[in-house]
Amino acid sequence: MPEPRPDEALIKVRMAGICNTDIEISRGYMNFRGVLGHEFVGIVEHSPDPPQIGTRVVGEINAGCGECSFCRAGMERHCPCRTVLGILGRDGALAEYVSLPVKNLVAVPDFLPDEKATFTEPLAAALEILEQVKIEPADRVLVIGDGKLGLLICMALQLTGCDLRLLGKHPEKTQFFKRLGGAVLSFDDLEEQHQRYDVVVEASGHPSGWNLAVKLVRPRGTLVLKSTYHGSLDFNPAPLVIDEITVQGSRCGRFEPALRLMDLGLIDPTPLITEILPFSRVEEAFDKTRSRDALKILVRMPS
Amino acid sequence: MPEPRPDEALIKVRMAGICNTDIEISRGYMNFRGVLGHEFVGIVEHSPDPPQIGTRVVGEINAGCGECSFCRAGMERHCPCRTVLGILGRDGALAEYVSLPVKNLVAVPDFLPDEKATFTEPLAAALEILEQVKIEPADRVLVIGDGKLGLLICMALQLTGCDLRLLGKHPEKTQFFKRLGGAVLSFDDLEEQHQRYDVVVEASGHPSGWNLAVKLVRPRGTLVLKSTYHGSLDFNPAPLVIDEITVQGSRCGRFEPALRLMDLGLIDPTPLITEILPFSRVEEAFDKTRSRDALKILVRMPS
Numbered sequence A, B: 001m002p003e004p005r006p007d008e009a010l011i012k013v014r015m016a017g018i019c020n021t022d023i024e025i026s027r028g029y030m031n032f033r034g035v036l037g038h039e040f041v042g043i044v045e046h047s048p049d050p051p052q053i054g055t056r057v058v059g060e061i062n063a064g065c066g067e068c069s070f071c072r073a074g075m076e077r078h079c080p081c082r083t084v085l086g087i088l089g090r091d092g093a094l095a096e097y098v099s100l101p102v103k104n105l106v107a108v109p110d111f112l113p114d115e116k117a118t119f120t121e122p123l124a125a126a127l128e129i130l131e132q133v134k135i136e137p138a139d140r141v142l143v144i145g146d147g148k149l150g151l152l153i154c155m156a157l158q159l160t161g162c163d164l165r166l167l168g169k170h171p172e173k174t175q176f177f178k179r180l181g182g183a184v185l186s187f188d189d190l191e192e193q194h195q196r197y198d199v200v201v202e203a204s205g206h207p208s209g210w211n212l213a214v215k216l217v218r219p220r221g222t223l224v225l226k227s228t229y230h231g232s233l234d235f236n237p238a239p240l241v242i243d244e245i246t247v248q249g250s251r252c253g254r255f256e257p258a259l260r261l262m263d264l265g266l267i268d269p270t271p272l273i274t275e276i277l278p279f280s281r282v283e284e285a286f287d288k289t290r291s292r293d294a295l296k297i298l299v300r301m302p303s
Helices: A020-026 A120-132 A148-158 A171-179 A187-192 A208-216 A238-242 A255-263 A279-290 B020-026 B120-132 B148-158 B171-179 B187-192 B208-216 B238-242 B255-263 B279-290
Strands: A008-017 A039-046 A056-059 A083-085 A097-101 A105-107 A140-144 A163-167 A183-185 A197-202 A217-225 A233-235 A246-249 A273-278 A296-300 B008-017 B039-046 B056-059 B083-085 B097-101 B105-107 B140-144 B163-167 B183-185 B197-202 B217-225 B233-235 B246-249 B273-278 B296-300
Touching: A008 A056, A020 A279, A039 A097, A039 A120, A105 A255, A120 A148, A120 A255, A140 A148, A140 A208, A148 A163, A148 A171, A148 A197, A171 A183, A183 A187, A197 A208, A208 A217, A208 A233, A208 A238, A238 B246, A246 B238, A273 A279, A279 A296, B008 B056, B020 B279, B039 B097, B039 B120, B105 B255, B120 B148, B120 B255, B140 B148, B140 B208, B148 B163, B148 B171, B148 B197, B171 B183, B183 B187, B197 B208, B208 B217, B208 B233, B208 B238, B273 B279, B279 B296
Parallel strands: A140 A163, A140 A197, A163 A183, A197 A217, A217 A246, A273 A296, B140 B163, B140 B197, B163 B183, B197 B217, B217 B246, B273 B296
Antiparallel strands: A008 A039, A008 A097, A008 A296, A039 A056, A056 A105, A233 B233, A246 B246, B008 B039, B008 B097, B008 B296, B039 B056, B056 B105
């Protein structure tokens, strides 16, 4: 049972998601030891802010110190002393209970089901791209990677009206984007056409995605970097200089727009759910997340 | 003797500079074979535009096709079919004569001496940073690399009023920036202070500069990448994602602002000249450029 600090609430978790970052952490990324899980929805059970008790909430995963120059500038997500739920110095949400600072919690709209609310954190990470990069309706945009994050990014970027392509290896995954009316490229298509893109989003989760992305972005274009993994790659910076590419690292985003877009029905992540398993089968949930053909595995907590 | 195409002028070179890129090319960078040299000032001897004849000029080094989407968008420097003077598919200016398209030539102000005009190209490359990145007067900025380009970048960025530091290994080179009132950091200073910078410019010309730059830029800061070299490096993209760094590749810039700033006396590159040698000693000029303590070596052509 977590022991909330004076500024923290105790939340009874209803549902939690497993993310590729959890798999990378299990391989050594971030050197984290503790309870995994940073995607969840739950009910506030105790809080120093009494009206919050009983509210169904999701939680911003970065907890800043509140006092440094980053926190004071509204950049708690970059506080050098931050803890990050289930990733850095703070036990995560794949548990019956989790604690987070009161100010990290955001109420979930009444009619948004738990299955959707659990996607708030990864969808916010997808929307972060739009906070960082101006994507214009006429831009040609390529998303590399047909995993959970790549597909959420496609859903988010589709709202800009841009000319969007998803490059993926797994027809059983890219079909989700096809069903949304999206355009999908295979690696064979890539060989045939010699298109370069205004914006390329690297969300493959694999070191090979980087050099591919550099090759596919046009001179003076933007490469958005979303993949994090354990390990490094061989990199020649000359093409970035010669083509004057902008590389934009991109991590976590704000929760409110993610909740808004799901509540409006403009983004529906539920087709990405491969299976919902009870907490008693959480190890199986991890194994399934690791398998090639699974997308999102959710874990339902005992009520 | 070059054979100018119908749209090209023939220029009698008066003075040319040697750049680190020339040294890298001699090591295999760009796989270029031909006459080196892309920094020069000369007199137009023949031109399809007769009033140009007799004018003292400098020359934009990228020659675009004039017809592709990049050229039509004013991005000739990124034309996929371009030639680049002394770097790609076009003989350079370390010769008595050089040819370039008429539209690449820019007249040198009357009272700007050849020694300064020869710096137009590298100074334009330094100023390119200000075309790409908004550097505010209150920003903390670090330039890594006390070579010719690093020092020109310092001179250019000093004009923004920003809080600027030069990180260099060679006291005999950093002293030039100190004499301009600039602040210099040694690697020992770096260990002591734990400052991270809003903008870091990597102009070390060496693979080790990259990881150092990533470490020294603040979360959500900008890393400007100027170094090009033959070879690659070991790179872990996670810090770029976690800290949401923007990496901006930066190459060539416009000539007019460089000429303007030198003509106004706001930038004076002449202290960077280590020696001016006659063309008969051009091999010695290359050897001297390769030596650790030299800055700019210029070559004077026979008149």
